[in-house]
Amino acid sequence: MNITKTLDAKGLACPMPIVKTKKAIEGIESGQILEVVATDAGAKSDLTAWCKSSGHELVNINDDQGVFTFYIKKG
């Protein structure tokens, strides 16, 4: 997978992972991949819902002992 940009949202609490993800995705082109790393326990459902509603594709989620890595393809 070709990652265009990585956002480190580790340690950030709600609502910051979503707010920062939105900002980060504005900086890439449609079809490019944004990688987001977050530790907020709610981030999994938050980002999943956000992608669905905002028209981006959540390609994959990795859960490594509470460190979530999301791969989001911009819609």
Place this chain on the structure above:
Amino acid sequence: MAEKKKTNIILFSGDYDKTMAAYIIANGAAAYDHDVTIFHTFWGLNALRKDEKLQPKKSFMEKMFGKMMPRGANNMPLSKMQFLGMGPKMIKGVMKKHNAMPLPDLIDMAKEQEITLLACTMTMDLLGLKKEELLDDIEYGGVAAYIAEGEDGAINLFI
């Protein structure tokens, strides 16, 4: 592109915790690309007060109100467990530990995300709050301003 969805929040409460909830929802909705407006009325106006001591011309009653109400978001009390001021200190400590954003930062973030902060002018008059006491770059309005936004709002909350 489809028209943006709208989120409207009426902030009536002057409590730190409730205001925090309002601003977290507002910032979240802005990240969903909603047009977001927070209508501050009654005690909720205190979130928009400047921290500094200002002395605009006021009647006796207005001065009393001004003294009794918190000056700005950071000085607002909790809705529960106030404990004569210990509560807010405790919760701010816990928030720091958990990396939660303090309320004044959430308000800055709201401005950065172009959330409309609106002050209700009728209750400003009742509480004796003047425009120069409130944050710059906010808007002013009344019930019609809320209804206009609220009638096609996807989310409408009263906090």
